[in-house]
Amino acid sequence: METNQYMEMFLDESHEHLQSLNEGLLSLEENSEDVSVVNDIFRNAHTLKGMSATMGYNKIAELTHEMEDVLDLIRKEQLKLDEDIIDTLFKCLDSLEQMINSVADGESEDVVDVSDLVAKLSAISKGEPAPAAAPAASAAVENTAAAPAAGIELSDLDRDVLRQAKEGGLLGVHVQVTLSETCLLKSARSYMVMNALDELGDVIKSVPPAEALEQEKFDHSFDVLVVTSSDTKAVEEALSSISEIDKLVVELVDPDVPAATKPAAEEKKAAPAAAAAPAPAKAPAAKKAPAKPAAPKKAHQSQSVRVDIDKLDTLMNLMGELVINKVRLEQIGQTHRLAELTETLEQMDRVTTDLQNIVMKVRMVPVSAVFNRFPRMVRDVSKELNKEINLTIEGEETELDRTVIDEIGDPIMHLLRNSLDHGVEHPDDREAKGKPRTGEVGLIARHEGNNVVIMVTDDGAGIPAEKIRKKAVEKGMITQEEADKLDDADAVRLIFLPGFSTAEQITDISGRGVGMDVVRSKIESLSGHVDVETKVDEGSVFKIKLPLTLAIIQAMLVKVQEEMYAIPLGSIDSTINIQPEDIKTVRNKEVIVLRGEIIPIIRMEETLQVPHVKDSDEIFVVVVHAGEAKAGIVVDNLIGQQEIVIKTLGNLFAGLKMFSGATVLGDGRVALILDVATMMQQ
Amino acid sequence: MANEENMNEMDEGRQVVAFKLRDEEYGVSILNVQEIRNLTDITRVPFSADFIKGVINLRGSVLPVIDLKKRLGLAETPYTDDTRIVTVNIDDLHVGMLVDAVTEVLTIDSKPVDTKKAINDKSGSRFLSGIGNVDGRLIIMLNLEEIIGNVGDGK
Numbered sequence: 093m094e095t096n097q098y099m100e101m102f103l104d105e106s107h108e109h110l111q112s113l114n115e116g117l118l119s120l121e122e123n124s125e126d127v128s129v130v131n132d133i134f135r136n137a138h139t140l141k142g143m144s145a146t147m148g149y150n151k152i153a154e155l156t157h158e159m160e161d162v163l164d165l166i167r168k169e170q171l172k173l174d175e176d177i178i179d180t181l182f183k184c185l186d187s188l189e190q191m192i193n194s195v196a197d198g199e200s201e202d203v204v205d206v207s208d209l210v211a212k213l214s215a216i217s218k219g220e221p222a223p224a225a226a227p228a229a230s231a232a233v234e235n236t237a238a239a240p241a242a243g244i245e246l247s248d249l250d251r252d253v254l255r256q257a258k259e260g261g262l263l264g265v266h267v268q269v270t271l272s273e274t275c276l277l278k279s280a281r282s283y284m285v286m287n288a289l290d291e292l293g294d295v296i297k298s299v300p301p302a303e304a305l306e307q308e309k310f311d312h313s314f315d316v317l318v319v320t321s322s323d324t325k326a327v328e329e330a331l332s333s334i335s336e337i338d339k340l341v342v343e344l345v346d347p348d349v350p351a352a353t354k355p356a357a358e359e360k361k362a363a364p365a366a367a368a369a370p371a372p373a374k375a376p377a378a379k380k381a382p383a384k385p386a387a388p389k390k391a392h393q394s395q396s397v398r399v400d401i402d403k404l405d406t407l408m409n410l411m412g413e414l415v416i417n418k419v420r421l422e423q424i425g426q427t428h429r430l431a432e433l434t435e436t437l438e439q440m441d442r443v444t445t446d447l448q449n450i451v452m453k454v455r456m457v458p459v460s461a462v463f464n465r466f467p468r469m470v471r472d473v474s475k476e477l478n479k480e481i482n483l484t485i486e487g488e489e490t491e492l493d494r495t496v497i498d499e500i501g502d503p504i505m506h507l508l509r510n511s512l513d514h515g516v517e518h519p520d521d522r523e524a525k526g527k528p529r530t531g532e533v534g535l536i537a538r539h540e541g542n543n544v545v546i547m548v549t550d551d552g553a554g555i556p557a558e559k560i561r562k563k564a565v566e567k568g569m570i571t572q573e574e575a576d577k578l579d580d581a582d583a584v585r586l587i588f589l590p591g592f593s594t595a596e597q598i599t600d601i602s603g604r605g606v607g608m609d610v611v612r613s614k615i616e617s618l619s620g621h622v623d624v625e626t627k628v629d630e631g632s633v634f635k636i637k638l639p640l641t642l643a644i645i646q647a648m649l650v651k652v653q654e655e656m657y658a659i660p661l662g663s664i665d666s667t668i669n670i671q672p673e674d675i676k677t678v679r680n681k682e683v684i685v686l687r688g689e690i691i692p693i694i695r696m697e698e699t700l701q702v703p704h705v706k707d708s709d710e711i712f713v714v715v716v717h718a719g720e721a722k723a724g725i726v727v728d729n730l731i732g733q734q735e736i737v738i739k740t741l742g743n744l745f746a747g748l749k750m751f752s753g754a755t756v757l758g759d760g761r762v763a764l765i766l767d768v769a770t771m772m773q774q
Numbered sequence: 775m776a777n778e779e780n781m782n783e784m785d786e787g788r789q790v791v792a793f794k795l796r797d798e799e800y801g802v803s804i805l806n807v808q809e810i811r812n813l814t815d816i817t818r819v820p821f822s823a824d825f826i827k828g829v830i831n832l833r834g835s836v837l838p839v840i841d842l843k844k845r846l847g848l849a850e851t852p853y854t855d856d857t858r859i860v861t862v863n864i865d866d867l868h869v870g871m872l873v874d875a876v877t878e879v880l881t882i883d884s885k886p887v888d889t890k891k892a893i894n895d896k897s898g899s900r901f902l903s904g905i906g907n908v909d910g911r912l913i914i915m916l917n918l919e920e921i922i923g924n925v926g927d928g929k
Binding site for chain 1: 814815817818819820821822826828829830831833834835836838840866867868869922
């Protein structure tokens with residue numbers, strides 16, 4: 093069977109479903125009453141089950157099936173959600189993730205033994221007396237052997253369910269589906285049938301049982317018993333759209349007619365009676381069940397299409413070419429005075445601008461794509477360590493290029509673990525220090541000039557510089573004299589050297605001595621930078637600075653003589669127009685006074701040795717900042733604010749720090765992007 | 775250098791894009807040439823090596839352009855209508871080279887002569903890989919790895 097082409101889709105979607113499950117469980121942990129969340133994650137589990145069964149991953153299917161059973165009981169309010177159940181479900185998610193990852197690596201799914209979890213789940217689902225659904229499922233299994241291939245035999249339990257349904261004004265419908273002989277993906281077809289029936293009502297049982305259907309352990313036909321509020325015709329219609337079905341028999345079932353004699357005619361007669369039966373007191377409860385599965389089943393949280401990133405690059409380049417050609421057409425229109433052409437081009441201009449913006453933004457992914465897996469991790473780790481930790485996430489909407497997003501997950505994970513393990517103290521120790529028992533850990537992303545800064549903060553113990561010095565000397569990484577020369581900040585930075593670990597004890601969470609240097613090399617491979625600020629007993633801040641290669645930023649375009657430069661808006665405080673006499677000198681350095689503040693000025697024309705063409709009559713100053721320092725950059729003209737795409741200058745300009753990149757302007761020209769911090773150091 | 779030998783092997787019987795720098799004809803293997811473009815606006819990059827002319831927009835991406843004459847130690851000449859940018863690929867580097875005119879694509883059948891023997895030039899010779907003879911026309915073959923690849927170290 094050719095399932096390889098579906099593999100990628102399966103993996104991608106599985107990860108999405110696991111993520112939703114994770115998020116769902118986390119929010120359930122906080123608010124276990126929220127039924128809509130249970131419904132959501134039930135659907136996720138259900139879809140995951142169907143997909144994995146179709147792909148032939150029976151263990152994944154088995155585990156998700158058990159999870160689904162438990163979730164089903166919870167959403168039917170027959171089982172109370174407690175911590176134990178949530179923990180078990182979380183463990184299931186971990187196992188599922190392991191299995192899916194192993195499948196992704198081209199290996200088998202047997203990396204983890206799920207039998208314990210399966211047993212535990214089924215114990216949970218059987219633990220509480222569940223009157224309707226659960227026994228029905230187990231009854232179905234028992235009945236398999238006895239059930240004749242052609243029909244469906246009703247157990248007493250099934251009859252009970254049917255009777256209840258009948259009292260609630262619902263119909264029991266028996267569906268017999270015969271798939272065509274040539275059908276290749278029998279399990280997929282049966283899954284589609286089950287799905288369609290699920291939407292119409294509640295599937296009470298199937299022969300053979302659902303597992304067997306998913307594993308293709310049936311000939312060509314199978315039987316399903318459904319309780320539904322619609323009639324046989326609706327069921328027939330819903331199923332007729334599924335291809336590769338040879339024969340379809342849909343008939344009503346009356347629980348009070350003995351199974352041995354079940355002439356279809358009689359059942360049909362019973363139908364109006366069942367439908368017309370007055371709804372007694374039990375009705376609302378009975379109605380509730382079928383109403384839920386009817387909710388939109390394929391409601392994805394967000395709709396998306398997967399696109400190869402190379403295609404996006406091509407798209408972006410083509411876009412650039414289009415813009416240039418448009419500018420050429422404009423020039424032709426002007427030279428030949430073709431008013432009509434110029435007008436049309438103005439229209440086109442608007443479209444191309446929009447198009448350009450969209451194409452540029454398509455590559456950007458919010459950091460939440462990485463961040464959203466951390467709350468779960470923090471929860472697990474803090475439980476494991478018996479610490480009370482509150483994670484705050486800020487700026488998760490900050491966008492980064494897709495390629496960077498894919499890489500930063502692990503380094504951030506490591507820093508977080510580090511903060512949880514070594515940073516935040518035990519609640520008792522915290523109390524002794526006069527801090528609140530709950531430790532605060534923060535994960536913050538934001539734009540800072542040409543960079544995206546991601547910070548991992550904690551209010552924990554901090555890193556004692558003295559201890560680091562001692563350790564480094566002990567390990568022979570530096571000599572005692574060298575250590576004495578280092579100031580505290582530099583001493584703490586030693587943790588980024590290979591083979592450094594300060595934890596007294598190696599733990600599972602972090603600290604096998606391979607941590608920080610790996611983080612550093614990973615960040616540096618993304619041409620980023622990682623630094624740490626720490627204060628003993630007040631906490632630490634790990635700061636990852638990532639350049640916005642390919643990112644889009646807002647920038648101010650300025651003109652110096654005939655040359656154009658872009659200054660990132662994030663570094664700009666203000667722009668002012670001054671007179672030549674406003675520039676004063678202090679110790680031979682030119683400065684201006686702005687709102688009582690003395691700001692040194694940098695003449696861009698001189699610093700960048702721009703060829704002098706003409707004298708300008710006005711002086712514009714762009715006041716910029718880098719860290720705490722401020723400076724005024726003198727330019728000839730301000731062109732305006734614009735969204736620009738940062739492109740790297742490439743290896744040929746390696747070592748050139750003055751520019752963080754270049755950007756292609758609307759008219760096809762290239763403008764360099766000024767690195768304000770470097771310029772200020774000149 | 776083994777590298778140069780390979781270049782020679784490659785040049786033999788291979789197609790070459792020939793172009794003019796002042797009055798001399800130079801050539802690079804057609805396999806390295808991506809395209810030939812008319813002169814467009816070149817954005818000067820301050821603080822870069824002197825033979826780097828700047829950057830241009832090549833269909834939305836930023837491409838560095840070098841002044842080949844300056845790189846080879848030849849005197850500068852003003853731009854003309856014939857001035858072209860030859861964009862070449864060497865390993866992962868993608869660079870445009872400013873040339874006075876592109877003449878033609880030709881096939882060099884004979885084995886190019888080793889430059890070091892042919893001309894007694896020490897300074898620029900590392901940039902040359904050989905001299906091809908096509909019906910009496912001398913085509914100086916360029917060693918692109920040296921010209922482009924080692925730019926980063928030069929600064």
